[in-house]
Amino acid sequence: MIGRSHLVLGVACGLTAAAAGWVPLSWPIVIAAGLGALAPDLDTERSMLGCRMVWLSRPLSRMVGHRTVTHSFAVPIAAGWVSWHYLGQAALDSALGAFLIGYVSHILADMMTGGCWAFYPLSRNRLSLWPHAKAGSFREYLLLVACLSLLGWFSYRCLVHEPRQEKLKFGHIPLIALSGPGEYEQQQNSAVMRS
Numbered sequence: 001m002i003g004r005s006h007l008v009l010g011v012a013c014g015l016t017a018a019a020a021g022w023v024p025l026s027w028p029i030v031i032a033a034g035l036g037a038l039a040p041d042l043d044t045e046r047s048m049l050g051c052r053m054v055w056l057s058r059p060l061s062r063m064v065g066h067r068t069v070t071h072s073f074a075v076p077i078a079a080g081w082v083s084w085h086y087l088g089q090a091a092l093d094s095a096l097g098a099f100l101i102g103y104v105s106h107i108l109a110d111m112m113t114g115g116c117w118a119f120y121p122l123s124r125n126r127l128s129l130w131p132h133a134k135a136g137s138f139r140e141y142l143l144l145v146a147c148l149s150l151l152g153w154f155s156y157r158c159l160v161h162e163p164r165q166e167k168l169k170f171g172h173i174p175l176i177a178l179s180g181p182g183e184y185e186q187q188q189n190s191a192v193m194r195s
Contacts, residue, residue, distance in 0.1 A: 001109045002136045003038060003048030005144050009109055010037020010102035012151045019155035023097050032095035036102025040110070043070045067126070071107055071116035076100045109147070113140055 001009070014033025018025035041047030042057050044066045050057035064070065080100050083091040091097070110116045113135045115128035133139035 001106075001113050001140055001144070003041065005140060006037045006041070006106050006109060007034050007048070009144060009147055010034050010105050012148050013037070013101050013105040014098045016151045016155045016158075017098060017101050019158045021158070023093055023095075023101075028095045029098040032098040033102040033105075036099035037106045039099070039103055040070045040075075040106045041066075043068065067110060067114070067116040068124075069117065069120055071110055071118065072120035073104070073107060073118055074120060076103045076107075079103075112143055 011030055011034045014023070014030055015025070017023050017033070018029060023029050035049075038047065038049040042050050042053060043060045043064055044050050045054050045057040045061060047057070050061075060070070069075075080092060080097075083096055092100070107116060107118055108129075111118055111127055111129040112131060113133050115126035117124060118127040119125075131139070131143060133143050
């Protein structure tokens with residue numbers, strides 16, 4: 001996928017993770033998911049993030065090439081395990097968890113647009129998933145819309161069946177739409193009575 005598609009998909013995955021209650025909904029979470037979705041392409045200076053960090057992307061490109069080591073599930077799994085082992089579950093329930101979710105979304109998207117070394121170091125074969133689309137093509141945009149629709153459906157199901165209002169806040173503004181009819185007014189009245 002091209003960088004813009006990765007960014008949109010990564011942010012959507014971060015929002016879906018927040019809807020599922022895996023991470024809290026906040027601006028740092030959304031930004032971390034977007035950055036995580038761009039991070040695997042640091043192995044090329046032609047990417048959205050790579051062209052801004054040429055000092056890193058150019059030597060990385062020479063050492064490993066594109067869609068190889070940085071596009072392996074081993075990277076987010078190892079980073080997640082180390083974080084959990086040394087920092088605890090709270091580390092994965094934060095922006096770091098959102099970053100890793102965005103990272104995984106990039107690998108899955110690239111598996112549908114040309115393939116990548118998803119199981120490196122176990123295998124150096126490019127793994128591709130169906131439906132296959134060329135990066136930047138009209139089929140890629142159709143694939144992106146399908147992925148966003150699926151994530152939207154999953155988010156809706158999570159919010160309707162298991163609302164987690166204590167986590168779903170942007171700053172201090174509650175998401176009123178998540179409350180059922182009259183629930184928001186009852187919450188406000190009980191808050192006034194407590195104070």
